[in-house]
Amino acid sequence: MIASTRKVxxxxxxxxxxxxxxxxxxxxxxxxxxxxxxxxxxxxxxxQPGASAVRTDAAALGNVTLTxxxxxxxxxxxxxxxxxxxxxxAKYPNIRLKRLSRSFDDLNTTLRLALSGNEPxxxxxxxxxxxxxxxxxxxxxxxxxxxxxxxxxxKKRYPRSVLQYVSxxxxxxxxxxxxxxxxxxxxxxxxILYNTAKLTKLGLRPPETWEExxxxxxxxxxxxxxxIQLGNLDKWPGIHVFGTVQGRHVPADQITKLAFGRKGAxxxxxxxxxxxxxxxxxVDKGYFNKGFNGQGYDPAWQAFSKxxxxxxxxxxxxxxxxxxAMGKDLGFILPPGTTEAAAPVATGGTGLPFAxxxxxxxxxxxxxxxxxxxxxxxxxxxxANGLLPIADTDRQSVKAGAQQDMFTAFGTxxxxxxxxxxxxYATPTFADTLGAAVxxxxxxxxxxxxxxxxxxxxxxxxxxxNE
Amino acid sequence: xxxxxxxxxxxxxYLFVLPAFLVYAAFLLYPIGRAxxxxxxxxxxxxxxxxxxxxxxAAIVADEGLRAAFxxxxxxxxxxxxxxxxxxxxxxxxxxxxxxxxLGFFRTVVFLPQVVAMVVVAVAWRRVYxxxxxxNDLLGAVGxxxxxxxxxxxxxxxxxxxxxxxxxFETGLVTVLLLAGMSRVPTELYExxxxxGASALREFFAVTLPSVRGEIAxxxxxTVIAALRTFDLVxxxxxGGPGDSTSVPSYEIYHRAFGxxxxxxxxxxxxxxxxxxFAISFVINRFADRGMS
Numbered sequence: 001m002i003a004s005t006r007k008v009x010x011x012x013x014x015x016x017x018x019x020x021x022x023x024x025x026x027x028x029x030x031x032x033x034x035x036x037x038x039x040x041x042x043x044x045x046x047x048q049p050g051a052s053a054v055r056t057d058a059a060a061l062g063n064v065t066l067t068x069x070x071x072x073x074x075x076x077x078x079x080x081x082x083x084x085x086x087x088x089x090a091k092y093p094n095i096r097l098k099r100l101s102r103s104f105d106d107l108n109t110t111l112r113l114a115l116s117g118n119e120p121x122x123x124x125x126x127x128x129x130x131x132x133x134x135x136x137x138x139x140x141x142x143x144x145x146x147x148x149x150x151x152x153x154x155k156k157r158y159p160r161s162v163l164q165y166v167s168x169x170x171x172x173x174x175x176x177x178x179x180x181x182x183x184x185x186x187x188x189x190x191x192i193l194y195n196t197a198k199l200t201k202l203g204l205r206p207p208e209t210w211e212e213x214x215x216x217x218x219x220x221x222x223x224x225x226x227x228i229q230l231g232n233l234d235k236w237p238g239i240h241v242f243g244t245v246q247g248r249h250v251p252a253d254q255i256t257k258l259a260f261g262r263k264g265a266x267x268x269x270x271x272x273x274x275x276x277x278x279x280x281x282x283v284d285k286g287y288f289n290k291g292f293n294g295q296g297y298d299p300a301w302q303a304f305s306k307x308x309x310x311x312x313x314x315x316x317x318x319x320x321x322x323x324x325a326m327g328k329d330l331g332f333i334l335p336p337g338t339t340e341a342a343a344p345v346a347t348g349g350t351g352l353p354f355a356x357x358x359x360x361x362x363x364x365x366x367x368x369x370x371x372x373x374x375x376x377x378x379x380x381x382x383x384a385n386g387l388l389p390i391a392d393t394d395r396q397s398v399k400a401g402a403q404q405d406m407f408t409a410f411g412t413x414x415x416x417x418x419x420x421x422x423x424x425y426a427t428p429t430f431a432d433t434l435g436a437a438v439x440x441x442x443x444x445x446x447x448x449x450x451x452x453x454x455x456x457x458x459x460x461x462x463x464x465x466n467e
Numbered sequence: 468x469x470x471x472x473x474x475x476x477x478x479x480x481y482l483f484v485l486p487a488f489l490v491y492a493a494f495l496l497y498p499i500g501r502a503x504x505x506x507x508x509x510x511x512x513x514x515x516x517x518x519x520x521x522x523x524x525a526a527i528v529a530d531e532g533l534r535a536a537f538x539x540x541x542x543x544x545x546x547x548x549x550x551x552x553x554x555x556x557x558x559x560x561x562x563x564x565x566x567x568x569x570l571g572f573f574r575t576v577v578f579l580p581q582v583v584a585m586v587v588v589a590v591a592w593r594r595v596y597x598x599x600x601x602x603n604d605l606l607g608a609v610g611x612x613x614x615x616x617x618x619x620x621x622x623x624x625x626x627x628x629x630x631x632x633x634x635x636f637e638t639g640l641v642t643v644l645l646l647a648g649m650s651r652v653p654t655e656l657y658e659x660x661x662x663x664g665a666s667a668l669r670e671f672f673a674v675t676l677p678s679v680r681g682e683i684a685x686x687x688x689x690t691v692i693a694a695l696r697t698f699d700l701v702x703x704x705x706x707g708g709p710g711d712s713t714s715v716p717s718y719e720i721y722h723r724a725f726g727x728x729x730x731x732x733x734x735x736x737x738x739x740x741x742x743x744x745f746a747i748s749f750v751i752n753r754f755a756d757r758g759m760s
Binding site: 035036037108109112113115116131135136138139140141232233234235289290291292293294295296299303428429432435436437439440443445 | 504505508510511512513514515516517518593596597598599615616617618619620621622625705706707708709710711722725726727728729730731
């Protein structure tokens, strides 16, 4: 019956016009009415509750289930998370935690879809930069936390150079200022790792100035050692090497401006040219291992742990694993300044911050959870698990060695506001642009001028369009 | 149902096809339509998309990096399809002709790479190509130290190095396909050729090659598609580097959609790639069909 009706309708020329109209209508519908993302909430940020409206007594919130997505999957990271979650549930039996833990990459690729759905998780770990947290803020998917920060006193506990990494304007356009959108647990800083035994053999001390560092590189080379171990096959490790050199040539406030993608700065400066030039000079002098652009990141630091290389420019996240292999032979310093008294400048920031989604029905409970996993006791738990807590670093007791070096370095950098942001934060495409450009520069496929022109193009195009 | 000669298609038959069609539509046609739809927007995957018409497609033509990515895919086609075809033809002809003892064993050996997941293959080859890896060790052992390098980090050799992995991977499939085809060739044809005094080489070109035309078409279709949709290999080994010298369309799609939040652009590349794959397999099969008749 149905089939025959349809047959008649399809065959009958009288209906041709109707069919055409319907077809046209469908096309129009596809083109306009259901634009992708139309189910998303309006881009305006949800109303901020005042400090008085915030309920900080988590025990009085009734029965609540919080869904949490994190990426703390590795050894100590996972252990501290489990420990803190258990302690939280024991303290607040009315709040049940549903934890979903995925690797960094998996979380990165699924978070977008999860957040634009109707029932996103309550708490998510979102990467600070523009492709993630910035995009989520812009789309109105994250809740501003300022009222909670006031109620819990977060802004007093965290130094400014740390808070800037989780701050965006409400429209997501300005990074580093505005509302608070996340709370990090751990800290990170990129510095210089060295092999103490090798330095002693070369008759050297850990360098205290940039000049001493370069003299050490020359001496290591002359002695037939690999001065700096580098594995740049994965594209991004070279960014940290460039960032470290840049920090010794370019004023910190300029780096910050460039790294946050603000308008009004430029890559085409004499200082940046000198920084890029110095890196090329190091390549020419053979300060890096052979074939570094074809060497993986992990094989490189593993080679360093086995004694291939005097120095390794890398982040604090490597220290736990390296110390296991090298013990007392491992040391860590911030990039030394022009003089011993020079203010510290080092690339660094936060571990992935925990944020509260805009659609979460339990923001008060979620904020209580955030406070719990980042309070003074939590920082001790992080330390005990071999991690670098973002606050109270000087109140932790760790045994002498690389881990203590790391605590001292991070404390020095944050207290003097010497942390400069990761350069790849600048624009949504900058990680790619910069990673590839540094590979080109190190392979001498491009001159420092061409290198900076590539960066400038990406940076300015974004800064213009972001107005 | 009187009036229908038996065997003539009846409309009721569509009802039998309907369930399968619905599944097909829901999981294939709708997603394709949606991808085409998305490709017309500037969309970050989160907020409201902005209609941009064909701008994403125009960008594919205008963007030097994207053009290069499609160019790299063409280079990979030589490594994924042509090289395995040449090697596969030779290997299969020898194995088939010489009536090798333990043919099954050799067939298994050449087919083995196909059984291993591409991700595992890529991780293993990354070690082979490392500056302190197997390949450089071998070169050093035979006194060719001057040739050693970080293969995947070398601007000249990175793309060929990735391609060689593809050759290694696809050769087995092609060989086994061709072997199957050759074993079906009637022995009378060879006997006739031999009576006419044909050499082994002549025999190959006059008898073997025309007989496996169909298998060649299948092998080319499969390997060319594999070349065009290369993703895992590039993702694991080089992430498109050094610089952009090994970026390919599939990697760009993934990277733009999930990394950069340029969903519209990613969809446009995807649609373009789909069309390219359709066109190329169409040409290959047209060519093969004409040869058959």
